[in-house]
Structure formats: structure tokens, C-alpha cells
Amino acid sequence: MPSPLSRKPRPPYSRYHLWLLANPERPGGNARTRTPRSRRPVPMDVADLRTRLGLTQTQFARHFGFSVETLRHWERGDRQPRGAAKVLLSVIAHNPAAVLDALVPEFAKPHEEFVTKP
Known part of the structure; x- marks a missing residue:
């Protein structure tokens, strides 16, 4: 040695x-x-994203796995999404149906109404 x-x-x-x-x-x-x-960090307008999808805060939180309290903080501007949440919100903004395909079981996929509205 x-x-x-x-x-x-x-x-x-x-x-x-x-x-x-x-x-x-x-x-x-x-x-x-x-x-x-x-x-x-690039600020993300979560409230705008949610309204473009036509969902309430509770529906958005339930569909995409966020807590309602966290969603409210983001929408008020008290906090900004970071890390994996920011990535998920980016994917939701570009293709919400793809996220739901990954998160929702095959037998419960009535998500054609979540096509992003212009």
C-alpha cells in the first residue's frame, strides 16, 4: 500500500x-x-392554463394530482411551481390529453373535452 x-x-x-x-x-x-x-424561473400562469382547459380549481387539482391549496398558492402568485410540478404543468399546457392518458386508467378516459382551447 x-x-x-x-x-x-x-x-x-x-x-x-x-x-x-x-x-x-x-x-x-x-x-x-x-x-x-x-x-x-420563467413565471407560469397556472390560472390561465386552468381556465383554457375549462376546469375549476378542484377539477384541475383532482385530474392532474395537485392539491387545491397548492394550486391556489400558484394562482395567487404566493408561490411559483418548481421542479417536477413545473415540468408537468408545461406538458399539460402543450398536450393535456397526453398527461391524462398517462395518469388515468384505460376504462375511465372520457377526456376528449380537454383539448386545449385557442
């Missing part, structure tokens, strides 16, 4: 960090602190 003293010393910066320091217009965060650049 090699002793800990026989290992090669590590350079103070990796090649990636040296590249980041040499390129001030770099993508990403600060090389010295290793903090990534934060992303700004």
Missing part, C-alpha cells in the same frame, strides 16, 4: 478552473468560489 506522502501533489487549480479564469465571458459561475450562476 503506497504511503499518503508518495502521492503526486495536486495543482491548486484544475484545468477547468484555469480555463474559467482565463475566459471572463464563460458560461457558468465564478471559478474562485465555485458558485453556479442562478437561473431565473
Whole structure:
């Protein structure tokens, strides 16, 4: 077993960090602190999405698996959907029937009325 003293010393910066320091217009965060650049969430109008589908808050929450309280927070603007909820809402906005196909069993699929209204 090699002793800990026989290992090669590590350079103070990796090649990636040296590249980041040499390129001030770099993508990403600060090389010295290793903090990534934060992303700004794109606001989503959940109330508009729900009304385009012609559903009440209770119906929308029940069909797509959200709690009514969470839906109300999103619609009032107290909170913004994040993570998987934001992805699901994006898919619902583009193709609600596909989401219902995935969520609802075959024997209970009367969802032709959920075609997005222009």
C-alpha cells in the first residue's frame, strides 16, 4: 500500500478552473468560489392554463394530482411551481390529453373535452 506522502501533489487549480479564469465571458459561475450562476424561473400562469382547459380549481387539482391549496398558492402568485410540478404543468399546457392518458386508467378516459382551447 503506497504511503499518503508518495502521492503526486495536486495543482491548486484544475484545468477547468484555469480555463474559467482565463475566459471572463464563460458560461457558468465564478471559478474562485465555485458558485453556479442562478437561473431565473420563467413565471407560469397556472390560472390561465386552468381556465383554457375549462376546469375549476378542484377539477384541475383532482385530474392532474395537485392539491387545491397548492394550486391556489400558484394562482395567487404566493408561490411559483418548481421542479417536477413545473415540468408537468408545461406538458399539460402543450398536450393535456397526453398527461391524462398517462395518469388515468384505460376504462375511465372520457377526456376528449380537454383539448386545449385557442
